[in-house]
Every structure is written in C-alpha cells, then in structure tokens.
Amino acid sequence: xxxxxxxxxxxxxxxxxxxxxxxxxxxxxxxxxxxxxxxxxxxxxxxxxxxxxxxxxxxxxxxxxxxxxxxxxxxxxxxxxxxxxxxxxxxxxxxxxxxxxxxxxxxxxxxxxxxxxxxxxxxxxxxxxxxxxxxxxxxxxxxxxxxxxxxxxxxxxxxxxxxxxxxxxxxxxxxxxxxxxxxxxxxxxxxxxxxxxxxxxxxxxxxxxxxxxxxxxxxxxxxxxxxxxxxxxxxxxxxxxxxxxxxx
Numbered sequence: 001x002x003x004x005x006x007x008x009x010x011x012x013x014x015x016x017x018x019x020x021x022x023x024x025x026x027x028x029x030x031x032x033x034x035x036x037x038x039x040x041x042x043x044x045x046x047x048x049x050x051x052x053x054x055x056x057x058x059x060x061x062x063x064x065x066x067x068x069x070x071x072x073x074x075x076x077x078x079x080x081x082x083x084x085x086x087x088x089x090x091x092x093x094x095x096x097x098x099x100x101x102x103x104x105x106x107x108x109x110x111x112x113x114x115x116x117x118x119x120x121x122x123x124x125x126x127x128x129x130x131x132x133x134x135x136x137x138x139x140x141x142x143x144x145x146x147x148x149x150x151x152x153x154x155x156x157x158x159x160x161x162x163x164x165x166x167x168x169x170x171x172x173x174x175x176x177x178x179x180x181x182x183x184x185x186x187x188x189x190x191x192x193x194x195x196x197x198x199x200x201x202x203x204x205x206x207x208x209x210x211x212x213x214x215x216x217x218x219x220x221x222x223x224x225x226x227x228x229x230x231x232x233x234x235x236x237x238x239x240x241x242x243x244x245x246x247x248x
Contacts, residue, residue: 047074047075049128050130051127052132053080053137054134055136061096064133079098083103087102117143121148132152157169184197185226198245
C-alpha cells in the first residue's frame, strides 16, 4: 500500500475511491502510514490484521468478518473491542470465533479517558493490528489512540459526507428533504466525520421513507461499501494525495 501526502500530478484525469466512486476533496495533510512500519510486517507469511471497534449491534463487523472469511478482504480480524459491556458487537464477534474484549471507557460520555485510550492502544498493538475499522463506535478519537494509529483508522458513516456529519445522519437527510443520501467510508482524523473520503455509495430517499426504512437501506449499502474499501486498503490499492484518495 502506498500512501503519499502532497500535490497530485496534473495529468491525473480521474479521482476514484477504493471502489471506483468519484469524489472531489480539498487539501489535507495525512500521515504516511508506511513510515510507521506496519506495511513492512505484512508479508506472504503474515496476513493483514484488522481491529474493529464498536459500541452497538455489530452488523458492520459481521459484514467485515464474512468478507474476510470469503476471501473478498485479504485480511483477518485480529481483535474486536467495545466500550459497552453488553454491546451486541461482542456477541457477534464470539459467534464468529473472533477475539473480543470490553474495555471500560472511563467517566466521559463522548470520548475515552486517558487510561482507556492507553488500554485500547495496548490491546490493538498486542494483536499486531494494521488497520482499525470503526463500526458504530460512539466515541470521538482525539488522544493516544488517534496518535498511535494516525492514518490507519477508517470509519463508515451513514450519509454522503460532507453532508450530514454527526449523529443520526439518516434522520438529518430525511428532515432536510434530500432525494439522495447514502454512506461514506473515510479515514479518521481529530474532527467529526471529517477525514479524507475513501469511497461512497448512494441510496435514494423514497417519498414513503421513514427514518427506520431509510436507515435499513443505508445499512445494506454500508455492508457492501465497507468490505470493498477495506479490501482495497488491505490489497494496497490506494494512495492518499492531500485529501484525495485515489486508486493505484
């Protein structure tokens, strides 16, 4: 995988995400994860390792696990972590024979405290995780976890970013009256749903939609898109130029 920060060759005529979806982005400086050394650990004898963090039911974890099991994603899920002791994602992990742990998040509602961040980092590093995939993880990353895995964390968001960042994006889209929404896979930075976009998949908004029906269709699209984007990263098919994520 080659991640490059800087200007894009003027001869580049097309910008695509990991699944060939066009995106247009503004300048952004992203760390080159190859410098962190994790790419050098991925060899024919060692599979690419994914760590999944989630707070909810775990439907995107199931999609990723099935993608790894089928060979669509050339990787394995090495660890599943949750900040919620009874989260469904932990049960889904056990059903797929994946190592899973609850780590207490600390007293804050929207972020991990310092001790929790350190515990997450230590667990992920012990599992030799190469890429972190957030799957409904309801905490903003700003501390040691983001620093330790900068440029190596991805998220799936239920809207076509930069529209409708934040919570319950499908409700935002429905209330705003848009005719097309969808989902986005993006790299994670210190902002809220603001990192470079890897891929997007549109979902039409029907006149008869309720928040529940729209969310259900977006989730179907999420499962397809997340697997394709993570597979592209694991296969080394992406380059990052500023905010632009392109196929190589």
